[in-house]
Amino acid sequence: MHRFEDRWVVSASDLVDVVECGHRVGLAHALAAGLVTGETSENGPRRIDRVRLTPADTTAVRHGEAHERRWLEHLRRCFGADGVVAIERPAPTLAALAQAHERTRQALAAGVPVVYQGALFDGAFQGRPDFLIAAHLDPVAGASTGPAVAGRYEPYDAKLARHASPGAVLQLAAYAAALPSVGVPVPRFMHLLHPAQRATAPEPEPEPALGVGVGVGVVRTFRVDDVVPMVGHARSRLADRLAAAPAVPEPSWAEPRSACATCAFSAHCARGRAEARDLSLVAGLRGDQRQVLRAAGITAVEELAAARDDQRPATMSPATFAGLRLQAELQAGQDATRTADDPVGTVTVRMTGPEGLAALPVPDPGDIYFDMEGDPYALDAAGLEYLFGAVTLADGELFRAFWAHDRAGERQAFERFVDWATERLRAHPGAHIYHYAPYEPNALRRLAARHGTRERQVDDLLAGHRLVDLYAVVRRSLRISQPSYSIKYLEPLFLPGARQAEVKNATDSIVAYESFLAHRAAGELAAADRVLAQIADYNRIDCVSTHRLHRWLLGLRGADGGTPRIDTAAAVDTAADAADDALVDAADDALVDTLVAGLPDDPADWTGDERARALLAAAVGYHRRENKPAWWSYFAALTADRATLESADDCAVPVSWTVVEDWVEPAGRRRRSRRLLQARVDPDRPHPFDRGEAVRLLYPGPPGAEGATTDAVVERAEPHTLLLRESVAPDGVARRPPLAVLPGSPVRPEPKPAAIRGLARRTADALPDLPADPALDLLRRRPPRLVGRDDLPAPGEHDGDQIAAVLAAVSMLDGSYLAVQGPPGAGKTYLAGRLIRHLVEQGRTVGVCSTSHKAIENAMLAATGQPPADPKPADTRAADARAADARAADARAADARPAWRPAVPAAKKQRSGARPASAASG
Ligand code: SF4
Structure with a gap:
């Protein structure tokens, strides 16, 4: 926001602030007016701090600009240099804004295909959409999609993130709503331009109208009408705020939210929370739990640490309350020991669930300690998993690294790692792959799907429980006095002083890898090697740390401190195999190999028919890959702890259960026993279920083993309660309440996989020709x-x-x-x-x-x-x-x-x- 002589002028990002964090708007308003907080520091009244860009921020900004430039170059190639008019960034004066606005209006009135960084200024709002593109043009194909209609343009914004955030969509809608100021009617559609493909977490996308993927990127289209009302709402809220006298919000910090990650005031608010001993400091405490506790009069870490049982909020389960209180107590204890000389203080640990430690497998000489590094910005922001690091035990801790610096290398490194690990586990049947947090298994799944290789091996590793997440073990069995359960925070307990190197965390490693790429591109090979060595050392320490953590956990368990792990791999295998018979069909691999044999490495070099072959090859395993995450999450839920289930969006952990009708024996044609249960859920964590939905009820298993599920149907779904009809075989009747309501079993895709396999076989047999077939016509993009x-x-x-x-x-x-x-x-x-x-x-x-x-x-x-x-x-x-x-x-x-x-x-x-x-x- 800018204050000119007689008025405020707000921007699209100010409107985003209104939606993302009203507190940020208040801080920005106060900062623009030059106010200081009412708080004091050693140097007098405290100023509101805006953070300077960190190296990680700079990396993100640089790649964001490069992404935008790629689209600009693509559009210039498509429509010619004269077809893209760029508007210079105006100086922050009313006159300059008005001039840039007028230049934009003239370009649009002249019917230029693309205006880059056009200026929209209506006296109170100013915005600069990355691109305004004539509505009859397809920016992907660089071609007309129909007759031109004079004066019709649609806004496009280039966004590096694969995910379309609400803020990004609101920003677009603000541009769309401002177009009449340059003589263009409010369009029907607006668009985000994403990178072509990302290798980072597969996120569920919100529901856009359309999505088109191409080499240059992915266009995601939204209907303007759906969002424009929010723009009016945000503008009027912002206008109300600016009409009032500027004032520093009281307190000058606010509770954490997702927008904090990219907020310029993040350090300011974090310091405020720390000084106030806000509940958000308690590790694992969610925002909704913070609200519930505050409503119950518990506002600070020490208050929670000292809370009595009768202070438990009614909507929080006793187990959850006790867990959070213990966490607060431990943290308060450690914080009391921190000094200038010892800023960490004394880290303590409390055993809370010995069954979690009991789930640890018996150590084996073949064990592997595994950690990966990825760079989401590499390869034009498509992302790259560039290092698979592993430590094994033989005369000490032996580190090996599988590197990748391009897409083909990623496939090779992935295959080499999986082959090496699979072979080692085959030679050591009792061995496991230990890692910390779910990044590694998720990345292995993603890479198997991305490259269409080693899928069966990865599936065997996962379904056979050969990957062991020590983070899950820690969360299930221990409470640590640190404010985070990142492995670096745990190291004082088993590997003190480990992090002395330059690269200390995952963000550093991304920045370092970017610097490696820059050195390499500049031909500075010695410098590039030095950076790579630093990254390797960081990764090695992560692997070693995972090993030492394992040893430490085993020590806590003690010589006879737990029941050996109950390995349910066989049962899982049986269910997984039943769920996906393609898993065991080795013929699929041969079929895929035949279809893709001889295709150029770079998809950009494929002909239309070659692309059709590649698409068909990918379709052969499509349903298997599509269903796998659902089955993985099905099995993951069986062993998940309460906190994990509570934070999952697709299930519900009720606060209380009531038996409405007790078990009724089978009768007549009904073969199963049934009962009716009512579940009351935390009003701040609405359940995701609808009436009539088939769900599963989870009963936790004995220590170290998986739980069991029963079938149920949602008979009534209200915001705070669920009425569930549970049905089981007569010998499966349980007298205890379940722990959680889980989604129903994944849908089985048969007979589609067999139909696709049949087409793939006919096609493979006919190569090098392609048979006449309606499905192939579609894949080949042939007219009927x-x-x-x-x-x-x-x-x-x-x-x-x-x-x-x-x-x-x-x-x-x-x-x-x-x-x-x-x-x-x-x-x-x-x-x-x-x-x-x-x-x-x-x-x-x-x-x-x-x-x-x-x-x-x-x-x-x-x-x-x-x-x-x-x-x-x-x-x-x-x-x-x-x-x-x-x-x-x-x-x-x-x-x-x-x-x-x-x-x-x-x-x-x-x-x-x-x-x-x-x-x-x-
Ligand atoms: S750091 Fe978070 S709470 Fe503070 S202003 Fe920014 S977004 Fe809001």
Whole structure:
């Protein structure tokens, strides 16, 4: 925000601040007015600190700018240097802002394809979208998608993050809402430009309208209407704030939230929390738990440490309260021992769950201590797992490193590590791979899927419990007096003084690897080697630390301090195999190898047919890979501790259980015993379940073993309670309450994997030719193949009757496909009904599929000339129809094309200019 003579001018990022953290807005307002806090320090009144960029921040900024530059260069290649007009950054004066705004308006009025860093300024708001691109242009293909409509532009922002944050979407919407100030109507769509592919955690994405992936990156499209109301709300909240006299918020810090990670005030707020001994300092205490405790009058670490049982908030379970109180007590104790000479103080440990230690496997000479390093910015921000480090025991701690510096190297390093580890575990059947926290197994899964290699070996390691997460063991069995359970914080207990080197943590290692890449690119090979040696040393210490932690944990367990681990690998294997029979089908590998044999290494060099072969090869294992995470999380939940389950979004750990109806024996045709349970959940952690949903109820297992689950159906789902009908075999009746409600078992994909495998086999047999097949037509991006003509029949050939044109096209298909698209209300279901009748009358068999049973039923009813099932109330239907009419009219105006029509495949779209659209069918 900027204060000019007579007014405040806010930016899109100020609006994001309103949404992400109102406290930040207050601090920025006070800082802009030059205020200081009411707090004092040794040097007098305390100023509000803005943090300077750390090396990690600088790295992120540099890569963000490079990502934006790549898109800029791509657009210049597509539309020519004259087709992209760049607006200079204006000086922070009203006159300069107005001039830049006017230059932007003129460029847009002239119909330039792309305006880069255009200035939008309406006197109170200023924004600079990375790109304003004419609405009829496809920035990915660099081509027109339809006739140009004068003065229609859409905003695009380049974002390095793969995840579309609410702030990024709000920022875009603010630009979209400000476009009328330069004579452009508010557009229907706005877009984020992400990097092509990231190697970091596979995150679930919010639901965008469309997503298109290409070499230069991924375009994620959002509907402006969905978000613009939030812009108005944020602007008015910000205006209210700025209308009031600036004042430093009291207190001048606020509780942590996700936005703190990138906030310029993070050090300021962190110091405030530390000085106030805020509850957020307690390791593992969540934000919602902090609120509940504060509401109960417990606001500081020491207060929680001294809290009585009767101070427990009603919505917090006794076990959770006791655990947090113990953590606070230990931390308060350690903090009391800190001095200037000994800033860490005395770290103490308390055993809370010996069964966690009992779960440790028996040590074996073949054990491996494993740690990986990754750089999310490498390879144009696509990310790279560049080091697989391992320590084994033979005459001391022997370190070995598997390095990768490009994508092909990543595959090789991954394969070499997995082969080496698998071979070692085969030679040492009692050995395990120890790691700390879930990064390593997640990365192994991701790499197996990414490179389509060693999937079975990785699966065997995971399903066979050969990877052991010592972090999970620590969390389940111990309380440590440190404010974090990162392994570095635990080291004073078993490896004091380990971190003397330059690279001390994961962030340092990313910065160091970036510096290695820069040295290497500059030809400074000696310097590059020096940096690599530092990273290797950091990684070695992590592996050694994992080994020493293991030894220390075994020492805590004592010679007879626990039951040996109960290895349930066999049971897991059985279930996993039943869940995914492709896992044991070695023929898949041979099939994939045949399909991809001879393809160039770089996908950019593939021809259309080669790309189709690669896609088909990837599809061979698709359902196996798709289902694996669900099964892994299924099995992970069986051994997870309460805190882990409580923090998971897909399950619920009720505060209390009530038996509403006790067990009823099987009777009549019912073979299972049933009971009705009511679960009351913490109101601050809403459960994720809906009425009618199939779920599982988790019963913790004995020490060291997995728990068991039973089936249940949600009979009623209210915000704070669940009514669950549990059913079990008669001999599985439990008298105790479950611990948690878990999602239902993953959906089994059969028979789709077999169908894909069949197509892959036919294709492999026909190579180097590709057989004529509708699925291959899609993968090859070929237009529908017709008998006797090349192009689809046009409605004009059938007196303008579009349905007749579709029926004619389907009748001419030469074993190919036809896609039909259209918005809701365009008549797709009616068309599907006519088409089904038409085909049945010709003696054909018709398969109908959809993601919803209702859509299938409606298509079948339409085929028999009946109205749709479960019609909506008249007013809802009318509203839907009006909305559909408006959308259709809007689409026609924007794209100058009918509401629905036979769709052309992507390759043809790129040539002819049709906008990519979501597929739609009856
Ligand atoms: S550090 Fe966190 S709480 Fe403080 S202003 Fe920034 S986002 Fe808000």
